[in-house]
Amino acid sequence: MKFGQSVKRNGAAAAVGRLLLIGVGLLAGTALARPTAIGGLRQSAGVDSRTLGGAEMLAVWTLPRLGVAVRNDPLDLRLLLGKRELRYAPGRGWTALGFTLSGTLPAPVTEGGSLHVPLRALELLGVRVLTDTPGLLGFAAPTSVPTATLLPSDGGPERPVVRPPAASAPSAAPAPVSAPAPPASAPSPAASPTPAAPVPTAPTPAPPLPVLPPVPAPPSQTPTPPPLLPSLSVPRVANLDTVRVSRTLYRTVEVQRVVLDLSAPVAQTVSRETGGLGVFLPGVTVTGSQQTLPGGDVLTLAQTATGAALRLTTRGGRSEIFTLDEPFRVVIDTTTYTDASVPPPLNPDALPPGVTYHNRGLLHLLSFDPALFQPRVISAPLGRSLAVADLVKSVGGVAGVNGGYFDPRSGLPVDLVATNGLMTAGSLEKRATVGFTAGGEALFGYPRPRYVLSGAFGSVTVNSVRAAPNAALLTAFVGDGRTVVGGTGLTTLLLAPGSPSVTRAVTGTIIAPARTLAFTFDPARFPALPQAAGAAVQVTLNWQATDAPWANALDALSAGPLLVQGGRVALDPRREGFNTAAGVWRATRQSALGTVGGQPTIAYFEHGTPEAFAAALAGAGVRDAVRMDSGSSATAYLQGGYAGLGAYLNTVWSQPVPNAIVFVPRGVAGRK
Incomplete structure (x- = not known):
């Protein structure tokens, strides 16, 4: 469908010229290293290897032809063949799953809009090389070619990765090494005039993504223009039928979805640009247009001589692109943090494995599988306070809740803190305490260590x-x-x-x-x-305690009051020396550490008194819980969230704290 704002007619000719010149320049590419063959069949020139950065490389979009499933994302590249997988991320380099990575593997290189990986990466995965001569690089034909490979990003949903379109008929004899493969629609010069059956050949590769010229925003009353390039003859593979846009706000995080409905499956070339994302769809016809989306992003579509070019200009958002089948769709999800003065919210659909979330009105609960996570008390350097998120990250944790009471002037705790078997702050010997054994068991009581x-x-x-x-x-x-x-x-x-x-x-x-x-x-x-x-x-x-096996405690933190014990409200402010007329007992946002169904649990209460908090916890099935420092200190943080922004149960930023209870994945080394 046609949509969006129009381009002035007197600028269309200049735009056409710029697009054609840019497309020709990008198609020139760099020097080819060697022609390639798969299963004895010579491939088109776009599949040939290239020498980039001193290493021989192949374009990632061509690898499904060799049986390699791919996640074609320069920020999270993944190559999978059988049980062997290679991953690459900037700053982390290559990592291997299913085998040991030996030696140095060159980093991927983006050339002409396509991501390339070294030939050695394919050899490590187990791709069979049949011919390795100066004049030809030959691979064995794969037993199967992935059509909808699922390679999920860490902590995210599985997303299918599209492969190049199916091949069409090759010549019966391999073409000379120096000659490019004929177009798919042209008969092969060496083909038999009466073949027994059609034999598919390699397709023409997806060309690099053209750079779109800037398109000025026209007045709203300007009518929709005709296509930008009405006279171009595009080798048609599919048509872009409709473009659908949706926008959802989660607190101050905007999630925008752009869906491109296509008449047939097509390949795609993705280019991550400053301030946005570019996508090229070879062989696709489209009506050129530009539209400002509801959140302020700008979507531009343009027809080129070889396909459709799309640019999504964002306001600093992070975009992910994937495909869906039946019918075939290209989907772009963009997450934008619109107001950093408010903490980003939890994404309940993208929780780490072993973490569960429950919400009952003002009460929010995050529970952690004790087989996967170890609760620990983590402290900032003496006399300093840090954000809970920073304390979590300092030990490779996944989540955290603020700790006990402290003197805001000195940053020193005012009650018990014990970490890794050492008491670093003395106890008032009257307040409710939560402790953890080396095995992760949570203890609740009144020790006097x-x-x-x-x-x-x-x-x-x-x-x-x-x-x-x-x-x-x-x-x-x-x-x-x-x-x-x-x-x-x-x-x-x-x-x-x-x-x-x-x-x-x-x-x-x-x-x-x-x-x-x-x-x-x-x-x-x-x-x-x-x-x-x-x-x-x-x-x-x-520990001088009789109400729990504190002799086995490794970490401990006193705060109070004890809110719930044995599934019942257990408030006793007089026993713990709390002044219920003071500010510490006021109605405010509250946080606690408790247990639900045998799982240690972070609890956050949006607003209320300790009595209301305790009643809500007991009503939600919490067995035991101790309140942490609340009010301006109350923080409940979980890694991940929308676009990796991190997730907070608290809706306002909290002050830094000297210690926190952090959930660390089991197997993470190094206790502090």
């Missing part, structure tokens, strides 16, 4: 966990390689976690090495404690 030093001197309980010294106390601190501990007249014992003896004893100040336990005291007040390296000392973390 203390470091205890034991040895020939007996046992001594540590009074405080902090870097600043206090001559009246025995203090503990987990070193970070930056913070000074100790003080004048005080002794500091340094021990590695799990070490049976003192590594070093220092009088005065010292910077405690990272992940080293430092115990500072006044020898006059604690004369029984050792004061020299090598002294036998055992350090234990005594």
Whole structure:
């Protein structure tokens, strides 16, 4: 159908001339390296290899003829043959699945609008080379040619990748190496006049994408013009029948879909350009037009001598192109983040495997399969706060929720924080706490953890966990390689976690090495404690809890209040020392960590009091839950989302926090 805004007639001739000149220039391409044959049949010149960047390469769009399924996307290129797969992404390079990648493989090269890959990539996949001479590169005929290959992008839906159109009749004898293959419609000079049966040949390749000239936006009252190139003779393969456009807003993320309905399957050449996307459809006839879409993007269609050229000019959006069959359609989805002052929303149709999402009114729940994800407490450097998304990314996590309460002036937690078996912030010993074992089991209760030093001197309980010294106390601190501990007249014992003896004893100040336990005291007040390296000392973390198996806890975080226990509302602000008249108890956005059906779960409540939050959780089947710091700190983040923008359950940006509970895929190395 005709649609969109028109082009002024007095500019049509100039546009035609520019398109023809550009098309001729692009078709010239670069020097061919070798002609190719498949199953003994000489292919057309466009299928021949090229020397690019010092390596012999083939165009990606030709590879389905060799039986290789492809995802023809320069940002996420994939080649699949049998159980072997090669992937390439800028910045990550080549990766192999199903076999070990040995040696160096040159990067793909875009030439003339087509993406090319090195010949060695095909050899690694197992494509059989029959002839390898200076005058010919011959491949074995594949047992099957993919017609609707499904190669999904990470975390996204499976998308079919279209192959070039079916071949038409070749010559009975191979053409000379230096001669291009005849057109599909022309009889072969060497063909038998009475063949027993028609034999298909290779098609003419898709030419590079022409560069469209800018088309000025005409007045709205200008009538729709005739086709841009009414006199061109296009080798017709299909007609572009209709163009359909839809637009959906998810919070401030716009998802726009452009559907091109074609009368028959066709190949496509995709060019990612600055500010948009170009698509060339060889052998397709189209009525030239330009239209400003509802979201402000501009769609331009133009007829060239060899097919239809489309350009979608976007406003910084990310486009994905794929095809659908029965009937054949080319679909372009463009995702645009229209307002960065609002967090991008969750895409419930594109959740990572093992993550489930439930919504009940103001309550949102993200649950995680414990067989796939390990919950962990992750902290920012001492005295600093970071966005929850940054804390998640720092350990390769998939999601996170903000942690406990903290002093916004110093950035220091005001209650218990334990990570990887080490208590980095002391406990108030009265607030509800969530903990995690090495196996990922979630613990809920009221532990009162203390470091205890034991040895020939007996046992001594540590009074405080902090870097600043206090001559009246025995203090503990987990070193970070930056913070000074100790003080004048005080002794500091340094021990590695799990070490049976003192590594070093220092009088005065010292910077405690990272992940080293430092115990500072006044020898006059604690004369029984050792004061020299090598002294036998055992350090234990005594959880002093009876309501859960806290002895197995690896990570822990105190916040509160306890909202739900055993599936019932369990609020007791007096027990936990909360002032219900203060701001911490106000109606605001709330976050929590709980369990649903045995799965650790992030909970987010859009607005309400702790009582309303607890009632909603119990009504949704949550078994246990502890509230995290809420209000301006409340954040629930999940990687992915629309176009990889990330996804937030909170509808407003939250302040940075010193720690978070992060879900890390099992097998991701490196605990911090």
